[in-house]
Amino acid sequence: MDMNQYLSMFIDEANDHLQALNENMLQLESNPEDIAIVQVIFRSAHTLKGMAATMGFEDLASLTHQMENVLDLVRNDKLKMQDFIFDTLFKSLDALQSMVQDIVEGGDGKADVTSIVDNLQAIVRGEKPGSSPSGGAAGASASQSQAKTALELDEFQQSVLEQSMNEGHKAHYIEVTVREDCQLKAVRAYMVFDLLERFGEVVKSYPTVQDIEQEKFENSFSLYYITQKDAADLESMIMNVSEIGAASVMPLDKESLQQLVSSASSQAAAAVETPEKPSAPAQDQTAAPAAAASAAPKDAPAKKPAAGGAPAPSRTIRVDIERLDVLMNLFSELLIDRVRLEQLAGEIKRSELTEAVEHMTRVSSDLQNVVLKLRMVPIDTVFNRFPRMVRDLAKSLNKKIDLVITGAETELDRTVIDEIGDPLVHLLRNAVDHGVETIEDRLAAGKQETGTVQLKAFHSGNHVFIEIIDDGRGIDRSKVAAKAIKNGILTEEQAKAMSDDDIALLLFAPGFSTAEKISDISGRGVGLDVVKSKIESLGGTVLVTSTLGQGSKFSVQLPLTLSIISAMLIKTGDEKYAIPLSSIVETGLIKRSQIREVHGYKMIPYRNANIPILSLKNIFDIPGFDEENEEETEIVVIRKGDRLAALTVEEFIGQSEIVIKNLGSYLPAVQGISGGTILGDGQVALIIDPNAFIK
Template identity: 70%
Template structure:
């Protein structure tokens, strides 16, 4: 076995261990006294450290060793888990994941994690200090110390600064004032940040970074900064930037840092009282935990329950994805030949040949089921990233959220699994940010402080449904309509005629957002339009159900597999096409007299309603067929979500299982065509994409 094979094994195993560490850390956060979970976490970290050291990735091994030291104290009951310890360990896991990704991309797994290591070492020494309480705020502040109200630190930020001083780093308090005639405040502030980030780490700013980036501040901003650079040199470099008025750089020691924090807490208290109901307050975001401390309620985004006992021996093997793709391609060719043999046996009318072909068909059908199951992957491989994501979002948004996952064992084709992750990220972030209300709003509405987001998956027919449901404020029609009119998505006249369902669909318009303020989470109008286009490209669709005041449900419908599907084969003159059975409602025959033209669109009656009639011969410019010359026309009624349409065709060939083939890079994308298949007689038939015909 060569080194590349060892590296591949290391990457796979490392990702498994990191996922296990994230899941078990989330469990431990909800049950901090459960030493059984700590033992599992410690073993995973120890194994990861040994693997990294063996492969020569010293930075990765060193950081994991520092985590081990903290976990060893916890499992020996010499240290109690606290919020700032959880935050530090989660940051360590993020750093480890970044290192592994660097290795995947051909790097050496190196990263600057000195601040994280310093925090872990401080925890081991028992110096993970809590920021001084407001009671000590009366301590006399030296006249020479800078004063700038509002820049408060949480426990973790204070601990990082304090331990950086202990480790010999310089901790600076920098206050910058721009000239009164400065026209581009945000640009000048960005230039200051860029200068500083080249030589150290910015821990906290006032105002918040988002407000500074948008120019929503007076001429002054301040920050805490960790560096090894000379303060006087930094001050001169800042003043060299255009339109700077003053730059005050103060080097802090343990005592002056403590006094600074006390002064900020005292001077910012009146401001906090005024803004205590604001869910977007920067200080509230920095200092409020999303955990239900001491309430016994489930912690936010808790991971699925795992058995912390000894695991049973694994009965699985790792198979390279490319090998499965080759196996599927070979089986696809076998399926094409099977259909051809069935046709030849019917034509030859030889009983022995017919019996043999029928037996081969049964065997190949069983083989087909096995091959397809090999490609099926539990959606858990996608879902397992979300508990940690929801936890971090809840903390940053000052919300309490419980993520409940059901149906994680539901299986989907690997091709779908690879593509569905990003759309689900957008939908869950949307539920956490827009759906679940801030704590104060939930209490005022008579709800519990902790919001709930359900992530569930289940089979239904030949589809898998994934639902993201929250118990938040629901979708307010007026907010959508007003935002859509403001952004020019619809006119006031069009908006007045929209049903609630059609109004909900406006959320998927490109650039649409109801967020009043741009943040790291949302507000830029990028997200739901990407979700819809990606899901449609997979042959699925997404539907919104919402009740104001009670919550919203995003339901994503996906095909089980994208490689072999059941289809209806049809004729259009001398050409053959395939329509996926999952999109067909029914087939039928209509007479020319039943066709009506409404505003330039041909319509036909269907179940006490009228639906559009689409001529495939015109769309695909079929030269030897035109249904308008026929007295009766055969139709296929197709569905996209709740919308229906009818396709006019020449004749039906019959149902069959077909193998989807890409059209390749040499052909441009063709509207209404999702791929092609090879029929039993060797002919190529285009596969129709019904979604393209229903807007």
């Protein structure tokens, strides 16, 4: 069977399972006695193993199987979780992640994990009760000691088979033998069960599915099966599974069924139990009532139950990101045409046309909201990798740190989500490395030995705020200022006039660092300029507040979306520009006589303060407008964080929804321009980046 068509699905689901494994392992590390979490981890690992085996990634399946052996001992209360077991399991997850990443990049998912496997096997051997390993070979031999015999059925199971035969279905007794040299017996058995369940129902198996999954069987297993397939077809199908040595399929009628059941030994009856249905496709016992079995259409794949209960319709589907991008591009064109129609309707002034355009505007506005919501992704997709990262960093630095995450359900546009991960990683690593003190330093300062790092996300207006707060040592103003003066960034007079928050922002200057020793984890200032540049390229800002001895807060402000925004259209000379509304404080008029020159900068009075005023005409060398001879000029007050500036413009065109278009690689990067948009009359307006004008 060609598995390539399922590869993308495997990668998505494998990543989901690995993320769930990481999260649940962290939860288990906090509550090592909670067997319920172990059960969840075991089921997730088992499902991942089955998926990998089905796709042919045997190294991945084999390593996951070794993890299962350890988890099986824990969930059966035969092994207590300890630090070295957690470390080994986390290393196993890292190796699995690397294998999946290799598959993503076109590789075969193979890796040398011998040392990890040896450690896992050592854990199993070292925790065996008495003289035999728990749940391992001894458990297998217990099952193997049972005579290979027919299965005894209870009344319900027997009635399922008989009623199915009455209604035209075929019942079979199947025995399957796995080759002696097979390295992954449980995986091969899983593949047989998965194959059979596409064409019918397994009524009962021996050994139980749970024992088969844990390789607690010798080399063979048997089962009762309902289908429409003939015995010869079934034998051929089973023998096509790799490393299957033999397959015997016995067609049953009522007489042969009675003979088979009556010949079942009491020993076999004691061995056959009814385990809880696993989440894997291989299922056991009475998989469905007789009515459900008889209702199955000929050769139809068996419908598998949802994990933990009855089948339920799925409420979600996976959509390729490229399709969403195509949808957004098509809607962008529709929005441009809508603006054009609104303009034409205003010129023609016919009531019928105006009404139709107004209706189209309402409908397209609703459509715009739907399209934008489709692209919104919970920031949890970024946050969920941080607990594991902080845990590993804290262990390597010999620190105790609690990571508290709030607002993970906050949604951001996918384009922002894709870009914000790395800056947040760096800010978190800084908080762990330089923010939170060592255990000794915290105790000496009268603090709890466990430091706290908070990661918060929340909406405010058209922005999302992400805050990283630590209760560590804080930022030493004097040390930062001294370094800035030494590097020639500031003079002593300038440093004295700056607030603590302004001094803290110097950490984002290129190459700036106060660290006495640069670690391979992070260094305040080493890379923080890159963090700032990335956030500002997304139309965001970053602010720092800190109290010495109490901790620091890094606050990142981001726009909700980077695709369609509300903007103020303005005209200066022969050019039209768009300024994002999210950056505008207000608009107004200023008299030329109010403009003052202070230290070489032009300033205007604004709300009991003075703010710089900049001329768009001069910045972009715009022809067709002589603002120097104007007695008063219109201005736009823009904001970057808590800093303000004013831009002079010739006239305001009005507010509009605009589609952001990339300028492409043909044009060099223009300072102060973040992109372009197409207006209703077909003209192109450049989108101003206010962040570039405020330093």
